Amino acid sequence: MAPARAPIASQPLLRDAAFIDGAWVHGSRTLDVTNPADGSVIGQVPLMGANEARLAVDAAHRAQGPWAGLSGKARSDILRRWAELMLDQREALARLMTAEQGKPLPEAAGEVAYAASFLEWFAEEARRVTGALLTPHATDRRLLVRKSPVGVVAAVTPWNFPLAMITRKAGPALAAGCTFVVKPSELTPLSALALARLGEEAGLPPGVFNVIMGDAPAIGDVLTGDKRVRKFTFTGSTAVGKELAARCAATVKRVSLELGGNAPFIVFDDADIDAAIEGAVASKFRNAGQTCVCANRILVQSGVHDEFAARLAGRVRAFRVGPGLAGPTDQGPLIDARALAKAQVHVEDAVARGGRLLTGGTPLTDGALVRGHFFAPTVIADVPADALLCREETFGPVAGIVRFETEEEAIRLANDTDAGLAAYVYTRDLDRSWRVPEALDYGMVGLNTGLISTEVAPFGGVKESGLGREGSSFGMDDYLDIKLTCVGLGA
Numbered sequence: 459m460a461p462a463r464a465p466i467a468s469q470p471l472l473r474d475a476a477f478i479d480g481a482w483v484h485g486s487r488t489l490d491v492t493n494p495a496d497g498s499v500i501g502q503v504p505l506m507g508a509n510e511a512r513l514a515v516d517a518a519h520r521a522q523g524p525w526a527g528l529s530g531k532a533r534s535d536i537l538r539r540w541a542e543l544m545l546d547q548r549e550a551l552a553r554l555m556t557a558e559q560g561k562p563l564p565e566a567a568g569e570v571a572y573a574a575s576f577l578e579w580f581a582e583e584a585r586r587v588t589g590a591l592l593t594p595h596a597t598d599r600r601l602l603v604r605k606s607p608v609g610v611v612a613a614v615t616p617w618n619f620p621l622a623m624i625t626r627k628a629g630p631a632l633a634a635g636c637t638f639v640v641k642p643s644e645l646t647p648l649s650a651l652a653l654a655r656l657g658e659e660a661g662l663p664p665g666v667f668n669v670i671m672g673d674a675p676a677i678g679d680v681l682t683g684d685k686r687v688r689k690f691t692f693t694g695s696t697a698v699g700k701e702l703a704a705r706c707a708a709t710v711k712r713v714s715l716e717l718g719g720n721a722p723f724i725v726f727d728d729a730d731i732d733a734a735i736e737g738a739v740a741s742k743f744r745n746a747g748q749t750c751v752c753a754n755r756i757l758v759q760s761g762v763h764d765e766f767a768a769r770l771a772g773r774v775r776a777f778r779v780g781p782g783l784a785g786p787t788d789q790g791p792l793i794d795a796r797a798l799a800k801a802q803v804h805v806e807d808a809v810a811r812g813g814r815l816l817t818g819g820t821p822l823t824d825g826a827l828v829r830g831h832f833f834a835p836t837v838i839a840d841v842p843a844d845a846l847l848c849r850e851e852t853f854g855p856v857a858g859i860v861r862f863e864t865e866e867e868a869i870r871l872a873n874d875t876d877a878g879l880a881a882y883v884y885t886r887d888l889d890r891s892w893r894v895p896e897a898l899d900y901g902m903v904g905l906n907t908g909l910i911s912t913e914v915a916p917f918g919g920v921k922e923s924g925l926g927r928e929g930s931s932f933g934m935d936d937y938l939d940i941k942l943t944c945v946g947l948g949a
Contacts, residue, residue: 480664521665
């Protein structure tokens with residue numbers, strides 16, 4: 459198999475420099491970016507630290523006033539053009555993303571469109587930021603409420619959706635009139651830099667959108683500690699999110715967090731099993747199970763447990779697993795060796811506790827796959843509720859199926875976690891379709907669907923899965939301050 463460098467070496471969007479204040483900035487040290495499908499080096503980026511982070515904040519701070527001073531329509535036009543350029547370069551962006559992240563090429567192309575949708579949506583919202591004239595408390599007073607941009611926004615984004623997790627934050631921030639500094643994951647910085655290249659072409663003024671990468675602790679200290687950064691937004695693990703939020707407390711920053719999940723996928727006896735199988739495949743195995751809203755625990759009522767497990771195993775047994783740039787695939791590699799090891803531990807624990815392994819269960823080591831981080835798509839039936847894959851977020855292609863008897867038991871099992879991001883329910887009972895989603899302690903519920911993410915709906919969780927909402931008209935709120943002007947009238 460040819461190394462991954464060949465398909466993207468001539469990529470017009472490939473950049474080897476950070477983007478600060480409208481300029482491409484190199485550094486004395488570099489970081490290799492590798493393809494998780496074969497370990498080959500596909501590019502290098504600067505290994506930056508606190509000094510470069512301060513330069514990026516400086517640039518965003520200088521650009522804040524002029525950017526906020528533009529009309530909503532002016533900002534809207536730039537965001538819309540940015541989205542159009544992303545779609546024009548959809549294939550190039552998808553190939554770049556597959557090379558550095560590993561997801562199948564059709565999934566990468568889908569993410570490009572999904573990422574562009576946030577820029578398009580918030581381009582429209584930029585023209586709809588409105589306040590209110592309130593009924594006054596006294597006849598000689600008038601109460602005017604305005605919404606104004608929070609100010610400089612800093613973002614730290616993950617590797618699993620290297621484009622969409624940036625635009626879902628940058629879209630509302632820029633639409634509201636905020637400037638933006640983002641530190642993408644060191645595992646997938648090339649997609650972020652390609653996005654910056656297109657933003658530059660779309661007409662973003664210098665300093666409005668900045669991309670830095672490198673020493674995560676050093677950069678994070680600046681982004682959370684600099685008082686000029688008025689909003690900090692993070693998508694990633696719960697443990698890291700708690701740490702970063704604590705640092706932001708010193709300067710009382712606005713914080714939004716999209717953290718880990720432990721999503722239950724509940725299938726009742728009365729469910730449409732065909733639809734539930736397709737929903738489980740979409741929710742559990744998309745991006746090789748590396749999504750925060752991924753079905754982590756599949757709870758299936760006893761009457762259909764065996765049928766569901768057997769049919770799901772047959773469905774995923776036929777998956778084509780391999781490098782996304784080498785030909786058609788249904789599942790790519792996991793991001794690194796640690797992810798591979800975690801999936802293996804979760805499988806071994808579930809089987810040791812009495813689970814029945816129906817398919818998969820091991821890393822793939824045949825032929826070219828031995829060079830990458832590939833794990834066989836896995837289905838385990840009769841998993842006990844105390845297994846690791848029910849207590850922890852697996853973040854891999856391992857479907858553990860838990861048998862339950864009653865609706866009350868399903869709700870209890872589903873809510874027995876500190877996470878509260880997404881949940882899924884399959885039922886054709888009308889009353890149950892109201893009762894169960896209302897009883898689930900989650901920020902989002904998919905009813906008879908395994909796909910819930912869209913730019914037009916709010917995305918976010920409760921409990922330890924985070925704070926705030928992204929997407930939809932609600933997504934603007936985290937980037938706007940409410941200001942009251944109380945006017946005293948003369949006699």
